[in-house]
Amino acid sequence: MILQTLAFYLFAAVLLASAVMVIASRNPVHSVLFLILAFFNAAGLFVLIGAEFLAMILVVVYVGAVAVLFLFVVMMLDINLTELRQGFLQYLPVGALIGLVLAIELIFVVTGWQLSPELAGMAQAPASGLVEHSNTAQLGEILYTRYAFLFQGAGVILLIAMMGAIVLTLRHRDIKRQKISRQVAQKPGDTIEIRKIRPGEGV
Amino acid sequence: MNELSLSDLQIVLPEIWLALAGMALLMVGVFTSNRSTRLITGLTLVVFIIAGVLVNSGLDGTGFGGLVVDDRFGAFMKTLVLIGAGLTLLMSLGFIRREGMERFEFPVLILFATLGMFIMVSANDLMSLYIGLEMQSLALYVCAAFQRDNLRSTEAGLKYFVLGAVASGMLLYGASLVYGFTGTTSFADLAIILSGSDVSIGAIVGLVFIAAGLAFKISAVPFHMWTPDVYEGAPTPVTAFFSVAPKVAAVALLIRVLTGPFGGLFAEWQQIVFLLAVASMLLGAFGAIAQSNIKRLMAYSSIGHVGYILVGLAAGTAEGINGIAIYLAVYLAMSVGTWGCILAMRRQQRMVEDIADLSGLSRSNPGLAAALAIFMFSMAGIPPLAGFFGKFYVFLAAVNAGLYTLAVVGVLTSVVGAFYYIRIVKVMYFDEPGDAFDRPVGRELSWVVGLSAAFTLLFFVYTGPVLDGAAAASQSLGLVTIGEAQSAVLE
Numbered sequence: 238m239i240l241q242t243l244a245f246y247l248f249a250a251v252l253l254a255s256a257v258m259v260i261a262s263r264n265p266v267h268s269v270l271f272l273i274l275a276f277f278n279a280a281g282l283f284v285l286i287g288a289e290f291l292a293m294i295l296v297v298v299y300v301g302a303v304a305v306l307f308l309f310v311v312m313m314l315d316i317n318l319t320e321l322r323q324g325f326l327q328y329l330p331v332g333a334l335i336g337l338v339l340a341i342e343l344i345f346v347v348t349g350w351q352l353s354p355e356l357a358g359m360a361q362a363p364a365s366g367l368v369e370h371s372n373t374a375q376l377g378e379i380l381y382t383r384y385a386f387l388f389q390g391a392g393v394i395l396l397i398a399m400m401g402a403i404v405l406t407l408r409h410r411d412i413k414r415q416k417i418s419r420q421v422a423q424k425p426g427d428t429i430e431i432r433k434i435r436p437g438e439g440v
Numbered sequence: 441m442n443e444l445s446l447s448d449l450q451i452v453l454p455e456i457w458l459a460l461a462g463m464a465l466l467m468v469g470v471f472t473s474n475r476s477t478r479l480i481t482g483l484t485l486v487v488f489i490i491a492g493v494l495v496n497s498g499l500d501g502t503g504f505g506g507l508v509v510d511d512r513f514g515a516f517m518k519t520l521v522l523i524g525a526g527l528t529l530l531m532s533l534g535f536i537r538r539e540g541m542e543r544f545e546f547p548v549l550i551l552f553a554t555l556g557m558f559i560m561v562s563a564n565d566l567m568s569l570y571i572g573l574e575m576q577s578l579a580l581y582v583c584a585a586f587q588r589d590n591l592r593s594t595e596a597g598l599k600y601f602v603l604g605a606v607a608s609g610m611l612l613y614g615a616s617l618v619y620g621f622t623g624t625t626s627f628a629d630l631a632i633i634l635s636g637s638d639v640s641i642g643a644i645v646g647l648v649f650i651a652a653g654l655a656f657k658i659s660a661v662p663f664h665m666w667t668p669d670v671y672e673g674a675p676t677p678v679t680a681f682f683s684v685a686p687k688v689a690a691v692a693l694l695i696r697v698l699t700g701p702f703g704g705l706f707a708e709w710q711q712i713v714f715l716l717a718v719a720s721m722l723l724g725a726f727g728a729i730a731q732s733n734i735k736r737l738m739a740y741s742s743i744g745h746v747g748y749i750l751v752g753l754a755a756g757t758a759e760g761i762n763g764i765a766i767y768l769a770v771y772l773a774m775s776v777g778t779w780g781c782i783l784a785m786r787r788q789q790r791m792v793e794d795i796a797d798l799s800g801l802s803r804s805n806p807g808l809a810a811a812l813a814i815f816m817f818s819m820a821g822i823p824p825l826a827g828f829f830g831k832f833y834v835f836l837a838a839v840n841a842g843l844y845t846l847a848v849v850g851v852l853t854s855v856v857g858a859f860y861y862i863r864i865v866k867v868m869y870f871d872e873p874g875d876a877f878d879r880p881v882g883r884e885l886s887w888v889v890g891l892s893a894a895f896t897l898l899f900f901v902y903t904g905p906v907l908d909g910a911a912a913a914s915q916s917l918g919l920v921t922i923g924e925a926q927s928a929v930l931e
Contacts, residue, residue, distance in 0.1 A: 382444055383504070383505050384504075384507075384567075385444060385504065386448075386452065386503075386504040386507050386508060386568065387507065387567055387568060387571055389459070390559060390568070390571040390572070390575060391571060393459055393462075393552065393555065393575055394571065394574055394575050394578060396463070396552075397549070397552050397575060397578045397579050397582070398578060400466070400545055400548070400549065400552075400582070401549075401578065401579075401581070401582035403545075404543065404545045404549070404582055404586065404588075405582065405585055405588050405597075406588075
């Protein structure tokens with residue numbers, strides 16, 4: 238139990254620190270790298286509460302796809318950060334005001350929070366009857382049976398999205414490629430014409 | 441409960457067929473490149489015909505633990521969607537060849553959009569509703585921007601995408617509220633929970649957001665802002681598609697959501713639908729008067745038609761749904777025909793879109809002028825053309841449900857609408873002729889226009905299939921409880 242608590246505080250501390258570094262670091266590439274670190278630590282937290290499927294998805298989707306995409310964008314766009322930061326002080330009052338309103342709202346919500354008495358009992362019995370399976374297996378069991386229709390439908394949506402991206406952006410340019418067979422099969426008569434030219438008349 | 445059975449698959453057989461066929465056609469396209477666009481369009485039409493047979497021979501019931509439902513209502517609406525999608529695809533053949541849009545993805549995207557509409561129409565759960573809606577919308581965004589080198593087309597696509605995403609967000613927000621306050625997303629369970637006397641305010645707020653999201657999809661006022669711009673900017677065959685198939689599917693979805701799970705909240709949503717209907721009818725009538733571009737005019741006209749359709753929904757009776765079903769069938773024919781005529785408006789190999797370009801059409805192309813005149817008179821609601829019957833059944837349902845205000849507003853705005861519809865007839869028949877349009881207009885186009893004109897003109901002679909289908913569709917929703925609640929309110 239002590240070990241779990243220690244692991245929780247470790248993951249949580251690194252997560253918060255790297256989240257702060259995401260917005261604090263000057264180099265956007267460092268920001269993205271800190272974001273990846275934050276994702277990994279969040280995944281660790283998920284493992285601690287027994288949601289290993291979410292942990293895996295977080296690593297596969299967010300680290301594997303989204304963060305790498307961010308990295309590409311950051312590296313390719315060549316953003317000038319000093320220009321971006323110029324407006325920072327200008328917008329600070331408005332931002333601080335919004336932050337203050339949100340904070341007050343949060344305080345209201347948390348102080349007015351009431352849990353129904355039955356909730357304590359419910360929390361102790363997660364997914365009754367299926368406890369012997371891991372939650373990945375449990376999700377898989379309903380995803381491929383009960384919700385198979387929706388799962389396949391979502392797949393078709395992704396196919397349409399892919400088609401759309403290709404239809405709207407792919408362009409076939411005329412690229413001149415070397416065709417060795419044609420070069421070898423070429424005969425002198427195909428390209429060279431020999432003409433007799435009398436002196437002083439030109440072609 | 442968690443086991444899949446064969447009957448589950450049988451319920452969604454048309455959807456499975458469309459999905460597999462779409463993927464197969466995509467592969468054919470990838471390996472043969474854009475040369476085969478015509479072939480793939482033809483094959484897509486065959487796929488639609490087979491899907492139509494499957495839809496109308498399916499069994500009634502729910503599948504996948506209540507996620508989807510198959511009934512007569514769904515079959516009727518899916519048939520309309522298929523006819524709309526098929527005819528607009530057929531009309532697009534000439535356009536996509538001339539305008540450099542000949543890419544095999546186009547018919548495949550239309551096919552996948554149709555699949556999304558199928559899922560929308562047979563949705564029986566908030567989750568399948570969203571999956572279907574998003575599948576349809578995503579394919580339509582791409583279709584709107586399909587002419588990617590055309591500034592107006594890309595603008596239309598981007599506008600549609602951004603505003604559509606906002607609407608989806610509202611719908612999801614509403615759905616999450618409803619789920620949070622009731623604990624279920626299934627339509628059947630929601631209907632039981634929400635029919636009680638103490639419905640929490642959170643669920644009602646959720647209903648309002650869901651209704652707003654769906655109102656965007658059918659472009660009812662005040663969620664109509666995108667319609668004129670998108671209709672004008674999108675390539676014309678795509679606009680033709682937008683104005684028929686997705687509209688039928690979204691109206692069907694709205695009917696299913698409001699009368700099914702939210703049937704117990706009739707008094708609440710009737711006010712919303714009432715307001716949407718009045719605002720749409722008024723804006724559709726008055727907004728169109730100042731338009732000079734015929735595509736924009738048709739956009740306002742479609743907003744007005746949505747208003748008339750919502751009149752039937754506000755009645756909340758099986759009679760009102762019956763009226764909507766007839767209206768949709770008639771609107772489909774008129775709309776497809778009118779867009780066919782607009783697609784024939786070409787001069788020196790270029791599309792022209794101004795109403796003034798139609799001047800003197802009766803002398804240069806009498807057939808086309810007569811067809812367009814039939815559609816315009818029908819849209820204005822002049823008897824004995826088909827459009828009159830659509831309006832008649834909807835207004836009759838409103839009067840029988842005691843909604844005299846709606847019926848009166850509807851009739852008055854129809855009179856205003858008649859002005860701009862008949863103005864087009866006047867321009868064609870009495871104005872000085874301009875340059876003639878390019879001939880020939882294309883074999884497929886003439887067929888579609890001729891067929892729709894014949895349907896619109898001769899609807900009153902042989903109304904059987906449409907009226908029977910609409911009656912069966914409205915009966916299968918089982919609206920008895922709403923009707924009783926309505927009469928109880930009146931007493």
